[in-house]
Amino acid sequence: MKHIFLRVFIYFGVVIVAFTLLIGLLFTRFNQKNIIGTYRTQLTDLAKTVADRVGKASQTEDVETFSDYLAAVEDFGSSRKTDIWIFSNPKSINPLQDQFTNVVPDQMEMPAKMEGILEQAFNGKRKNYTDHDDIYDTDMMHVATPVYDNNKTVIGAVLVTGPMTVRSATVLQYQKYMLLCVGMGGLIAIILALIFSRQLVRPILRIDEFAGEIAAGDYSGTTGIIRNDELGSLADTMDELAEQLDEAENYRAGIEQSRRDFFSNVSHELRTPITVTKGYADALVEGYVDNEEKREEYLKRIQDECATMERLVSDLLIISRMQNPDFELNTEVINLIAVAQDAMRGLRILMKEKNIHSEVTYDDEMSLIEGDYDRIRQVFVVLMQNAIKYCDPGTEIKVHIGRKDGRISASVSDRGIVIPEEEWVQVFDKFYRASTHGGREGSGLGLVVAKNIIERHGGSIVVKSTETDGTVFTMEFPETSVNIDE
Numbered sequence: 011m012k013h014i015f016l017r018v019f020i021y022f023g024v025v026i027v028a029f030t031l032l033i034g035l036l037f038t039r040f041n042q043k044n045i046i047g048t049y050r051t052q053l054t055d056l057a058k059t060v061a062d063r064v065g066k067a068s069q070t071e072d073v074e075t076f077s078d079y080l081a082a083v084e085d086f087g088s089s090r091k092t093d094i095w096i097f098s099n100p101k102s103i104n105p106l107q108d109q110f111t112n113v114v115p116d117q118m119e120m121p122a123k124m125e126g127i128l129e130q131a132f133n134g135k136r137k138n139y140t141d142h143d144d145i146y147d148t149d150m151m152h153v154a155t156p157v158y159d160n161n162k163t164v165i166g167a168v169l170v171t172g173p174m175t176v177r178s179a180t181v182l183q184y185q186k187y188m189l190l191c192v193g194m195g196g197l198i199a200i201i202l203a204l205i206f207s208r209q210l211v212r213p214i215l216r217i218d219e220f221a222g223e224i225a226a227g228d229y230s231g232t233t234g235i236i237r238n239d240e241l242g243s244l245a246d247t248m249d250e251l252a253e254q255l256d257e258a259e260n261y262r263a264g265i266e267q268s269r270r271d272f273f274s275n276v277s278h279e280l281r282t283p284i285t286v287t288k289g290y291a292d293a294l295v296e297g298y299v300d301n302e303e304k305r306e307e308y309l310k311r312i313q314d315e316c317a318t319m320e321r322l323v324s325d326l327l328i329i330s331r332m333q334n335p336d337f338e339l340n341t342e343v344i345n346l347i348a349v350a351q352d353a354m355r356g357l358r359i360l361m362k363e364k365n366i367h368s369e370v371t372y373d374d375e376m377s378l379i380e381g382d383y384d385r386i387r388q389v390f391v392v393l394m395q396n397a398i399k400y401c402d403p404g405t406e407i408k409v410h411i412g413r414k415d416g417r418i419s420a421s422v423s424d425r426g427i428v429i430p431e432e433e434w435v436q437v438f439d440k441f442y443r444a445s446t447h448g449g450r451e452g453s454g455l456g457l458v459v460a461k462n463i464i465e466r467h468g469g470s471i472v473v474k475s476t477e478t479d480g481t482v483f484t485m486e487f488p489e490t491s492v493n494i495d496e
Contacts, residue, residue: 026199034192106166131167149174229256283315339382353390372411393422401426423482429475
């Protein structure tokens, strides 16, 4: 990961340094053009001022006043190391008179470029150029502008020549300063690139380290990165992934422990009926039982133990199906009142044996839910069988169906053995039997089956058991849209 830091640092450094150099070059070029442009404007204004004065003087023929002005202008130009030349236009019908000029073209050697801009000035155009002057041994700027009479006819031209020495020196000095600034900027850019690279790469390194921890099976930590950008989002995702993996690991560990407990309990529960069955079967096979009545008793006990094992295996199969997310229920709109009444009719004989009375009451005759009729009926059968088994003879089992706040509730209550409050949750565990139920027969899976069926329907079940109110199992289911629309 150190390579990515180096690469990011180089990318940052190159980009920032290149940007700094580009800005420095642009500013240098802009300043150079600005200085030269300003000087060109100064020479052009000077040439235009002189040309206007010459044009007016030539029309008034005020030679004496103009001579004084020309002397002053030449002194001004000399102080600025600037030459001011006034030419007559030989092509003009009324050219500028000699007393208003200060140079004779035939007596002066001029470079081709100077003759060119002078010719352009005679044609009414203002021109300029810059080149190296061998006489002055420096760069010179030349500006030519036409001189007009009152009829706007070009009668001459003014040529102003000025040295670029000071301007070039100014540009050079500015370039030195700019080079110094660019150097300092480059150094600052490298430092900033180092800081930014560390700021950018540090969370990446931490995420990589955290990913290694996750790969090693340690899901307890976090990245510790709080940022409002893509890296922060990635860090949040990694934290969420670790949290979900930790939950999944805990869930897997819990499932694994439940599986071990399940097989341990199944082995324990099956061991007794198998041992009893094997004992009776061995006695019969070995011929130890000669009495026909005794043989019948042994066979009946074997039959009972086989029935117990059959119920146990059936309950385990139902639990396995309910816990399988791929198992589909045969859902339809059902009336919970009708299901409860159906389950109660099937248990009339058992209730009659203990002289137990029963009834189903309800708040709303349209207590509809969406569910699997057979499975919901099985829940009522389990709860009612438990009520019959543990209630006192001559008492009453009540089933009440209620409807409130978008939920359909169903309670099964009896007056019998009280379940201690600390065991209210445990009664829904596999193979658990309340301590107050003694050694009464049962697989310890009935309530587990009921709870799994109810939860697959999006419902819940709780139990309360007191001496005053008896034992009450209460289920709740979401009501269907049929109920809601009414």
